[in-house]
Amino acid sequence: MQLIDGKATATRIKEEIAAEVAEMVARGEKRPHLAAILVGHDGGSETYVHNKVLACEACGFKSTLIRMEDTISEEELLAEVDKLNKDEDVDGFIVQLPLPAHISEQKIIEAIDYRKDVDGFHPINVGRMAIGLPCYISATPKGIMELLVRYGVETSGKKCVILGRSNIVGKPMAQLMMQKNFGDATVTVCHSRSQTLKKECQEADIIIAAIGRPNFVTADMVKEGATVIDVGTTRVPDATRKSGFRLNGDVKFDEVAPKCNFITPVPGGVGPMTICMLMKNTLSAGKKEFYP
Ligand code: GUN
Numbered sequence: 001m002q003l004i005d006g007k008a009t010a011t012r013i014k015e016e017i018a019a020e021v022a023e024m025v026a027r028g029e030k031r032p033h034l035a036a037i038l039v040g041h042d043g044g045s046e047t048y049v050h051n052k053v054l055a056c057e058a059c060g061f062k063s064t065l066i067r068m069e070d071t072i073s074e075e076e077l078l079a080e081v082d083k084l085n086k087d088e089d090v091d092g093f094i095v096q097l098p099l100p101a102h103i104s105e106q107k108i109i110e111a112i113d114y115r116k117d118v119d120g121f122h123p124i125n126v127g128r129m130a131i132g133l134p135c136y137i138s139a140t141p142k143g144i145m146e147l148l149v150r151y152g153v154e155t156s157g158k159k160c161v162i163l164g165r166s167n168i169v170g171k172p173m174a175q176l177m178m179q180k181n182f183g184d185a186t187v188t189v190c191h192s193r194s195q196t197l198k199k200e201c202q203e204a205d206i207i208i209a210a211i212g213r214p215n216f217v218t219a220d221m222v223k224e225g226a227t228v229i230d231v232g233t234t235r236v237p238d239a240t241r242k243s244g245f246r247l248n249g250d251v252k253f254d255e256v257a258p259k260c261n262f263i264t265p266v267p268g269g270v271g272p273m274t275i276c277m278l279m280k281n282t283l284s285a286g287k288k289e290f291y292p
Contacts, residue, residue, distance in 0.1 A: 001257055004147050004229075004264045010272035013146070014058045017283050021060035024286070032286025033062040034118065034278075035084055035093035039077065039103070040070030044235075045096045048275075052094075055275045061282055064090070070100045077103055078111050085113040092118035092136075092285035094278070115291040118281040121168070130175050132182075134290045136281045141172040143273030144208065144229055145183070153206070153227050153262055156184035161200045163217070163250065164210035165191045169231055173208055209250035219255040227262040231270050247271070 025031055034056055038049045049065065056063035066080060077095070084093045093116055099105050109117075114124035120136035128135035148155055160177045164170035170189060177183035185206065190197040192211075201207055201221040209217050210231035222228060232250030249266030257263050264270055284290055 001260050002151070002262050003257075004151050004262050004269060006143070006147060006264060006269040007267075007272045009147060009150055010143075010276035013276050014055060014279060017059040017279055020283065021286075025060070030089075030091075030286065031060065031062050032282050033064070033089055033091050034282045034285075035064040035066060035087075035090045037066045037068065037077070037080060037084075037093070037095045039068045039072065039096070039099055042098070045098070049096050051275055052278060055279050056282075059279045059283070061279070061286075062089075072103075074103045074107065077108060081108060081111045085111075085116065090116065092116045092282050094119045116285065118278060118285050120172075120281065126167075126172070129172060132179055136284070136290065137176070137277075138168055138172050139274045139277035139281065140169050140210075140231060140270065141176050142277040142280070144173065144231070144270060145176050146277065147229070147264070147270070147273060148206075148227075151262055155206065158185050158205035159203055160185040160187050160206040160208065161204035162187065162189045162208045162210070163191070163197070163201075164212070164231070165189055166210065169210040173210070177206075177208075211250055213250055214248040215250070215252040217251040217256060219252065219259060222256050222259050224259050225261050226259065228256055228260050228264070229270060230264050230266050232266060233271060 036049050036052055038045060053063050053065055084090050095108050097105055109121045112122055114122040117125055118136055120138040125135045129137050162170050162173050174187050174189050177185045178187045188200050190200055198221055202223060204226060206227045208229045212232055212234055214234045228251055230249035230251040233247045235245040236248045238246040247267050
């Protein structure tokens, strides 16, 4: 069994990005600039955005954090998005989700200029990804592909089962894993209505669990020698932690790991790769790589 170390991989990739940024700056080019809009004070979002700002520093990017109260109107947020769309110094930006209930997330996502949409959430980027055109790919599936490549996990011709059909993880993951000359896998997507979920998992060479149900994937669901990728990050109460909670994956790690060729831990697996891929997308934005 080999543990896939997302934390170490993410650190290495950020070093690679920082080296490239140093070369860009030495050539007299502009430092890539990521902006983030954070609405309200949700604890999880505060942590994510803080970590994104720290990652920008590690990569040598310029970063701008725009804070707005959760009482702002949809129009006010749209106006801020429009400002960033027009700001020539900003290469890419994100609006941290979730947003307050009175604001339509889809409307905000569609208002972002797709050429600056480093989250890869805009329908133009989603559509371009689906047909294999250059574009921003959302960070979690992109990070998982990067881990599979860097650890030499064969995907071509393999049976891959994805648990979950979210727009941010399950659906793009399925697209990338089936893509010609990329994942090249045979892909099955299972979700809360699937009747053969257990059987599909038992036949899978690769399981990607992204359903947000702690310890859902148990040893009896996993084939000997499989690769298991755990995207789950449910906060469960834990009095022994200073924060009062710990992150729990979708996989019952202790009993599943001994059966696997490769497995990701939680924390320290997919999580650190997500922010790292946002940095990679920001570097692409700085270089105008996808949309010259
Ligand atoms: N909330 C949770 N994950 C993400 C993400 O990847 N991007 C944004 N914008 N919000 C999030």
